Structure formats: C-alpha cells, structure tokens
Amino acid sequence: MNNKKDARINDEINDNEIRLVDTDGTMLGIVSTSEALKLAFDKNLDLVEISPNAVPPVCKIIDYNKTMYEKAKKEKEAKKNQKVVTIKEVRLSANIEEHDLEVKSKNAYKFLSQGNKIKVSIRFKGRQQKYATDGLEVFSKFADLVKDVGSIEKSAALEGRTMTMILVPKNS
16 A cells, blocks of 8 residues: 555456455455455455555455555654754855854854754865865864864865865754
C-alpha cells in the first residue's frame, strides 16, 4: 500500500486469482478475486492489493479508510517532531576591527541560541589571498567569542577566494 492512488481496492482489482492474506495476517492461499471480495464484504472490510507485482498479486482484507487515516496521522506526527535547521551566514573580512568582530559574534550568538547553524565566511580580495593566515586568526577569535553556545562542525577551509567555517549549536 503505497498511496491512495497506487493501491487498487475492491472492484478495481481485475486479476483472476490472487494470494489472499486475512485481517490477522494468516495466509489463506490462492483464491479467485470474486471469492476474496465476498470474504471481505462479509467481514464489512475492504480487499486491498498490497503487492501488485507478485505472481499472483497479494491482497489483504483490511479496513482501508482506517489504515489510511492511521498512516496520515503517523506522517503528521513525524512531521511535527521534525526540527528544521536553517543555516545563517555571517561574513567577516580578513582585517576586521575588534568591535566589528564583537558585533558579528553577538549576532552569531543569537542565531546559535535559536538553534541555527552558522556559516562564517571571509572573502579575500586581490593580494589578501596571500595572507590567508590572517583569516585563520579571525576565525579562531570568532569561534572563541561564541564557544559557550556553539562548536565548530567544519573547520576553516579555503575554497577559491573564500574561506568558510561552519558552527553548530552546542546542544545538538
């Protein structure tokens, strides 16, 4: 049973013979479709095709609407428990002043305490690229300023002209 559109129910099943499974999971064997439909209607339940590619197809006697309701309820519950993590970006420069670094770290502190990941990046322009060690020093100062709420997931790496580092909240 994949989807409401995929599963064939009751009269939609047009095979001559099917392998039938009862409500409690016991195998009833290979029976004609009309006989299986009669058994399902006697129990006030539906005949649902659960494995259409098998030879012969496997069908089960179940309450289809109840099963679909429970499946939708489980999916909704799983979606409710899911936590969405967004990535915020903080851009620095290789020769950033101390006060500017503190302001950026306060913003990052706020983002991390809200549970977001942070991508910290420095873009090197022109001759600055030769002094990538300056960028590493800025990153270490920045990571030190937010160390009580965040930790480094991916350490500083130079990709082209941009150096990036990813910080995650401590509680994760």
